Amino acid sequence: MRQFIIRRLLISIIVLLGVSMMLYALVRSMPSDYVTLATATNPKVTPEMKEELRKIYGLDKSIPEGYVNWLGSAVKGEFGVSLKFNRPVTQIISEYAPITFTVAFIALVLELLIAIPLGILAARKQYTKTDYIITTLVFIGISMPTFFFAALLKKWFGPAGLNWFPAYGLLQARVIYNGFSFAKLLDYAQHLVLPISMWVVTGVGSMLRYTRTNMLEVLNADYIRTARAKGVSEHNVVYSHGFRNTLITLVTLLGSSLPGLFSGAAITEGLFALEGLGNIALTASHQADVPYLMGFNMLLAVLTIIGYLISDILYAAVDPRVRLS
């Protein structure tokens, strides 16, 4: 077990090296660079000045040269200063990650709480009204474009409609909170209802369908028939003998959702004007902000690797046939 983890971590280093190489090449290959974009509206900037700026930002070097420089400081834990925000990349990430994570984590927990019981229910009642209603709703959820659904939510429940929830931002602009208070928490919660519901509605479908399909497969297995032949009650057949086997695949799904907890959903955050990592990454890519994009994407790469490692470990924990070696 320990050997497995150590080996996987060693392999990860090679993977990360490859990923960073490709990322850097891609980010630098954008059709335009930060200097061009930032000075585009200023006619007084001469080409010589632009060259000067590129030298300052380190954009004058070739891709391999630039990569080696970036790598040199990255291994020391320095990810540079964001060109667009003019602050250290690590500082930006650590400041905005909590919001992104909180929103995504609450949404993920809600998704699981909805998807698993409903998925099992749909599988048990396959081809009945219950099943058709659940699968249809899920289908609508999956197919609904996020921007459209966000607009609907804002229209119905936002200030323009029922006025139950604010449509934008994280906190009321007109109120000043001193330190931590219950009122502040409530304000956060009120602002997050719409984005989280949108996240859940559009995201719950895939997990639910996963559960349903898996459960159906498991319920048709021979060992389920054996359990029934032993006189196990229908409830225990489904929730003990059946679900324990469905869990194996769900666990794999869970591990791979780890990077998603931090990447945020650029579109969701944008639509509700939430200052999160996804939204910032979107702005950064519009501006070809190389240091921020590199830092952010490397974080996701690391999380992806950790996510799969956790997946594998959990996989071995729930399935006795799997031995990590």
Added chain:
Amino acid sequence: MSDKKRAGELRAVKKENLRHYRELKKKNKRKISESEYLTQMRDDNNLIEIDDLHTFFYTDVGTVHAVDGVSFDIPRGKTVGVVGESGCGKSVTSLSLMRILQEPQGQITGGQIRFNRQKTGQPLDLTKAPVKLMEAIRGGEISMIFQEPMTALNPVFTIGRQLDEVTKLHNKSITKKKDIMRRSIEMLELVGIANAMGVYKMYPHELSGGMRQRTIIAMALACDPQLIIADEPTTALDVTIQAQILDLLRNLKDKLNASIMFITHDLGVVAEMADYVVVMYAGRIVEQGTAKDIFLNPAHPYTIGLMKSRPNMLEEGERLYSIPGNVPNPINLPNYCYFRNRCEKRKDVCAGEYPCLLSLSPTHKVACHLYNGREE
């Protein structure tokens, strides 16, 4: 045009199926009073009397009459072999008996399965018994050994947990965890597993096919059942293990004074195990009798064909006999003998209605036109 017609037919089938599903749902919801399922045995020496059983599968392409009017008895302490090709309804008969058909597609649509219940002394009709009662009977009084040892055990639970479960469910006199475990280990030893303590803690994938089949048998016998249904218990095993398993079953049957319903397509095994034999073809019984009747005087051309296609009858250089043709499509079966198209002794009369069961002797019955007028 014919495509359109076909599509229309399929829609009609689907609609009809939905109606049957709804009816079943209604039936399952209803509270069943005792008077509805309590019944009387025809002969008190019988443990099971299957009487005109009909089990249909409502599939998207039509209704499959998987079991179509099957009647036979399982006497106490005897072994009844049920023989036939794949898809002839042997397994469905046993699944109907246990009431573990794949619902709502598979349904018992008619007939009775009378079970002479020792525990209460009151015979009951298994086709009508409420689900809760069936759960109490399944695994305790009637248990089943499945044909797929590789997949019939739950891969995520230890052998011990799966064995304990049966005792916990049916043997309420054992309550202490330690005693349940001791009982399970006893059962493992009984079926000839040497390292019972070790196997108890193992997962199914750590065992060989023969070991798994033994644990499945141990599971089936854990609560001293009155009836053991063995659905091709040796098909997946190699010959040496087969013999051991058969010996084991025979010994255990005598020890528990249980009856066995032995389902197989292997006539050699039946000859060794069974007191009575039922030969099925396309959902119906074509011949039934004592083992002696069937093996010494096979009457139905299908039974004779099965006997001839046994490899151990071969002389050197002789080709293995096989019955020509295949089992007919089970949807929309014709109203003449289902075996007619494959039969070597076909006569003009065979184009007529499906033959009914004729008695050749008090124990021997056959459904074939060849024996019309030869009744004793």
